[in-house]
Amino acid sequence: MKRTLDRRAFLARGAGVAGAAAAGLVAPAARAAESPPAVPPWMQVPGKPMSGYGSPSRFEEPVKRFVLQPYGPIAPGSGPSRTPLHALEGTITPNGLHFERHHNGVPEIDPAQHRLLIHGLVRTPVVFTLQALMRFPRTSRVCFIECAGNSNPNSLSAKPPQLPAGTIHGLLSCTEWSGVPLRLLLEEAGVDPRASWLLAEGADAAAMSHSIPLEKALDDAMVALYQNGERLRPEQGYPVRLLLPGWLGNSNVKWLRRIKLTDAPMQAKDETSKYTDPTPDGKARQFTFLMGVKSVITQPSVGISMQGPGWYEISGLAWSGAGKVSRVEVSADGGASWREAALQEPVFSKSVTRFRLPWQWKGERALLQSRATDEKGRVQPARAEWLKQYMPQQRYHNNSIQTWAVEADGSIANVFV
Amino acid sequence: MKRTLDRRAFLARGAGVAGAAAAGLVAPAARAAESPPAVPPWMQVPGKPMSGYGSPSRFEEPVKRFVLQPYGPIAPGSGPSRTPLHALEGTITPNGLHFERHHNGVPEIDPAQHRLLIHGLVRTPVVFTLQALMRFPRTSRVCFIECAGNSNPNSLSAKPPQLPAGTIHGLLSCTEWSGVPLRLLLEEAGVDPRASWLLAEGADAAAMSHSIPLEKALDDAMVALYQNGERLRPEQGYPVRLLLPGWLGNSNVKWLRRIKLTDAPMQAKDETSKYTDPTPDGKARQFTFLMGVKSVITQPSVGISMQGPGWYEISGLAWSGAGKVSRVEVSADGGASWREAALQEPVFSKSVTRFRLPWQWKGERALLQSRATDEKGRVQPARAEWLKQYMPQQRYHNNSIQTWAVEADGSIANVFV
Numbered sequence: 063m064k065r066t067l068d069r070r071a072f073l074a075r076g077a078g079v080a081g082a083a084a085a086g087l088v089a090p091a092a093r094a095a096e097s098p099p100a101v102p103p104w105m106q107v108p109g110k111p112m113s114g115y116g117s118p119s120r121f122e123e124p125v126k127r128f129v130l131q132p133y134g135p136i137a138p139g140s141g142p143s144r145t146p147l148h149a150l151e152g153t154i155t156p157n158g159l160h161f162e163r164h165h166n167g168v169p170e171i172d173p174a175q176h177r178l179l180i181h182g183l184v185r186t187p188v189v190f191t192l193q194a195l196m197r198f199p200r201t202s203r204v205c206f207i208e209c210a211g212n213s214n215p216n217s218l219s220a221k222p223p224q225l226p227a228g229t230i231h232g233l234l235s236c237t238e239w240s241g242v243p244l245r246l247l248l249e250e251a252g253v254d255p256r257a258s259w260l261l262a263e264g265a266d267a268a269a270m271s272h273s274i275p276l277e278k279a280l281d282d283a284m285v286a287l288y289q290n291g292e293r294l295r296p297e298q299g300y301p302v303r304l305l306l307p308g309w310l311g312n313s314n315v316k317w318l319r320r321i322k323l324t325d326a327p328m329q330a331k332d333e334t335s336k337y338t339d340p341t342p343d344g345k346a347r348q349f350t351f352l353m354g355v356k357s358v359i360t361q362p363s364v365g366i367s368m369q370g371p372g373w374y375e376i377s378g379l380a381w382s383g384a385g386k387v388s389r390v391e392v393s394a395d396g397g398a399s400w401r402e403a404a405l406q407e408p409v410f411s412k413s414v415t416r417f418r419l420p421w422q423w424k425g426e427r428a429l430l431q432s433r434a435t436d437e438k439g440r441v442q443p444a445r446a447e448w449l450k451q452y453m454p455q456q457r458y459h460n461n462s463i464q465t466w467a468v469e470a471d472g473s474i475a476n477v478f479v
Numbered sequence: 480m481k482r483t484l485d486r487r488a489f490l491a492r493g494a495g496v497a498g499a500a501a502a503g504l505v506a507p508a509a510r511a512a513e514s515p516p517a518v519p520p521w522m523q524v525p526g527k528p529m530s531g532y533g534s535p536s537r538f539e540e541p542v543k544r545f546v547l548q549p550y551g552p553i554a555p556g557s558g559p560s561r562t563p564l565h566a567l568e569g570t571i572t573p574n575g576l577h578f579e580r581h582h583n584g585v586p587e588i589d590p591a592q593h594r595l596l597i598h599g600l601v602r603t604p605v606v607f608t609l610q611a612l613m614r615f616p617r618t619s620r621v622c623f624i625e626c627a628g629n630s631n632p633n634s635l636s637a638k639p640p641q642l643p644a645g646t647i648h649g650l651l652s653c654t655e656w657s658g659v660p661l662r663l664l665l666e667e668a669g670v671d672p673r674a675s676w677l678l679a680e681g682a683d684a685a686a687m688s689h690s691i692p693l694e695k696a697l698d699d700a701m702v703a704l705y706q707n708g709e710r711l712r713p714e715q716g717y718p719v720r721l722l723l724p725g726w727l728g729n730s731n732v733k734w735l736r737r738i739k740l741t742d743a744p745m746q747a748k749d750e751t752s753k754y755t756d757p758t759p760d761g762k763a764r765q766f767t768f769l770m771g772v773k774s775v776i777t778q779p780s781v782g783i784s785m786q787g788p789g790w791y792e793i794s795g796l797a798w799s800g801a802g803k804v805s806r807v808e809v810s811a812d813g814g815a816s817w818r819e820a821a822l823q824e825p826v827f828s829k830s831v832t833r834f835r836l837p838w839q840w841k842g843e844r845a846l847l848q849s850r851a852t853d854e855k856g857r858v859q860p861a862r863a864e865w866l867k868q869y870m871p872q873q874r875y876h877n878n879s880i881q882t883w884a885v886e887a888d889g890s891i892a893n894v895f896v
Contacts, residue, residue, distance in 0.1 A: 099594040099606060099736075108555040108684050109584025110713070114543030115535070115575045119717045121590055122710050126531035138525035151657035151705040152619040157573055158532045159709060167526025173538055177516040189516060199792045202569040202823055202833060240568035267525050288568040290707065292576060293539050296527070300536045319516075375616045406619055408825055416619060 066422045067394055067401035125149045127159055128229045137268060139167020142209065144232030147360045147379065153414050155235035157290050162297045163209045163233065165268035169317055173301040182322035185252025192301055195242055201284065202240040205412045206381050208353050209233035209311035210337055210458040217460045222476040227363040236414040239305050241286035244279050257323040261330065262304050265319040272313040273327035282307050285318065308383030308412035309351045312337050340453040353383030354461030355442050357390055357434035368472035371425035381414045382436035389435040390417040396429030396465060396479050428468040429479065445478060483839045484811055484818035542566045544576055545646045554685060556584020559626065561649030564777045564796065570831050572652035574707050579714045580626045580650065582685035586734055590718040599739035602669025609718055612659055618701065619657040622829045623798050625770050626650035626728035627754055627875040634877045639893040644780040653831040656722050658703035661696050674740040678747065679721050679732040689730040690744035691723065699724050702735065725800030725829035726768040729754050757870040770800030771878030772859050774807055774851035785889035788842035798831045799853035806852040807834040813846030813882060813896050845885040846896065862895060
């Protein structure tokens with residue numbers, strides 16, 4: 063029996079061609095063309111001049127972050143905007159489309175006036191100017207940041223929301239970050255042996271703060287100054303943010319102005335009133351820093367229509383806060399059977415990995431799912447299994463499997479199975 | 480004797496701290512601070528709301544592409560703009576700052592109307608719409624594109640131009656490109672056994688064209704649709720460009736509309752009147768596709784002033800069209816002695832690699848150089864050695880070693896040695 067999910071379908075010479083032709087990728091009329099198409103109008107006049115800083119084509123204007131407005135009766139400027147994952151390819155999120163989550167808007171910080179204080183349980187408190195930070199040795203790494211509230215449209219709603227992949231799962235972005243290892247700055251201040259936590263505070267109007275175990279700060283934490291080559295964008299913490307690879311988005315404190323070393327967590331408002339996980343026994347888990355192993359199919363997904371039966375590439379993103387993604391399986395029958403997808407190299411630790419798998423759609427209803435496994439052996443849970451861990455309306459850490467129904471008419475729906 | 484170039488200077492616990500403190504990275508007054516700096520004005524009012532597509536901070540407005548205007552008495556919209564490498568970090572070039580080189584401006588192409596024709600020595604000519612291209616399996620890779628004319632301010636001028644690193648060497652950018660392997664599209668048309676070259680033509684007003692050996696097209700060539708996650712920018716060929724990793728920038732034809740398979744190069748205007756290399760014997764080399772092994776120190780460089788003696792991180796970019804960079808050496812004495820720099824992982828083939836090396840500046844004149852070696856054993860040449868290969872005024876393929884003089888007053892100059 064010919065498989066509908068087949069990693070090698072496009073790889074063998076000829077197979078892809080046959081598949082493509084059979085699927086109507088190229089119309090027969092087009093195949094017969096023997097001369098160039100007519101000279102288009104944009105070849106008949108000189109184009110636009112060079113520019114200092116570019117922007118996308120006006121034809122790509124619909125590709126933007128999804129901003130839900132109004133977000134609710136809370137502080138002005140509080141809320142999220144989501145990366146349109148369904149419209150993107152590869153693994154890097156362009157800076158203009160990196161997701162946002164602010165608690166009182168985006169401050170407009172003059173870098174010449176900004177200061178970073180390290181104090182508390184240290185040998186000597188230190189205040190860093192940006193110029194001083196720039197003197198330290200730097201490092202770069204590609205990693206994701208995911209808001210703990212990502213994918214919560216799928217947990218807060220009884221009916222599956224009919225929203226594009228990015229509008230549900232787009233509180234996730236992936237960037238090449240560059241900056242100074244936090245460890246070096248802590249060594250500059252001198253860590254008191256009694257210190258076991260630190261409080262990181264942002265210079266926004268919410269003074270957004272989070273307590274962080276010192277162990278992470280001395281491991282792979284970075285004081286980030288650049289994203290994808292250029293200085294941080296205001297929405298991602300310009301001029302300086304904390305980067306905790308693989309950890310809860312909220313703990314990656316933006317507009318970083320203060321680090322206080324302490325001997326216990328500070329119970330800041332954003333780690334008590336929010337970002338805790340109510341469990342069925344009436345208690346709540348606190349400080350769930352590590353982001354789960356997770357994946358989502360971005361193409362096809364809601365809002366993308368199938369163009370007739372034939373071969374398609376199923377493609378999506380997988381990630382884990384604990385390390386590398388080791389495997390992504392894809393199902394076209396709602397989890398009854400699985401095929402292993404190809405992982406696009408390179409696979410980085412705590413970064414997103416693009417997976418790809420050719421799929422022959424026969425024009426019938428299909429239930430597409432992806433399931434990620436990470437190098438620690440953690441496996442992405444089914445929705446029902448995930449729900450059992452929490453009280454209803456849990457809004458954080460939903461890493462459960464997403465199901466897209468491809469309907470016989472070629473439309474795509476979000477379904478709960 | 481203590482080394483001034485020392486890979487481990489910042490790595491050993493304590494050494495970095497001592498170095499930093501001794502260098503005055505943190506002023507003594509700042510070190511004594513025990514309370515947070517005053518609450519800045521931007522913490523006292525709500526910040527800006529979320530946005531659909533972000534842009535850099537207004538304080539980063541000076542970081543833009545360098546556009547030399549007017550470029551000369553040629554076609555409107557012809558000329559380059561350069562990536563400000565001296566202001567960037569990491570390896571990815573943000574899309575807004577990717578260098579430009581146009582021959583008659585940037586066409587404004589409606590993707591719904593755009594067509595890609597493959598014809599000539601093929602079994603069946605094929606016309607692809609964007610929708611048809613989107614049905615093919617995709618791939619992603621990070622690689623650089625470098626214009627053949629990069630760094631020519633250093634070869635066209637008798638005196639060293641006092642320009643920032645990006646203004647001299649910034650016809651170089653590095654991107655995660657995603658698209659369809661060209662091989663798959665050629666298989667769709669069916670390659671005639673007589674074909675050995677192809678002509679790639681752009682849909683700009685210059686109909687910019689380049690002949691390309693079929694071997695490269697069947698190897699790692701890509702029909703790129705996305706850069707750093709989002710659809711191509713207009714300046715980089717929206718909606719579709721050719722990507723030939725490691726090869727002459729000009730051959731990576733933008734706004735790709737036509738590929739004609741042939742049995743010989745077509746001698747297009749941009750491979751005869753330009754992009755050829757005059758040699759001392761009065762002849763000219765043609766079709767120098769492979770970009771040389773090269774590196775440049777981006778920090779410190781012209782326009783960046785030293786802030787007193789002490790430890791600094793020397794940092795820069797290295798790349799090779801032939802594969803991976805295997806080694807970068809740095810000299811602080813104009814090439815008399817060399818130390819090996821650390822290469823930032825990951826090191827990709829045909830991509831830029833960030834190198835880093837701590838340097839103790841003693842407040843005296845120093846001549847900084849970097850020298851790259853690639854995995855094929857090719858070594859970046861000194862300027863005098865490079866010049867010998869060509870007639871004077873050769874404007875292409877200058878991969879020679881850049882020297883920055885750090886003067887005793889902390890200013891930095893471009894020098895020819």
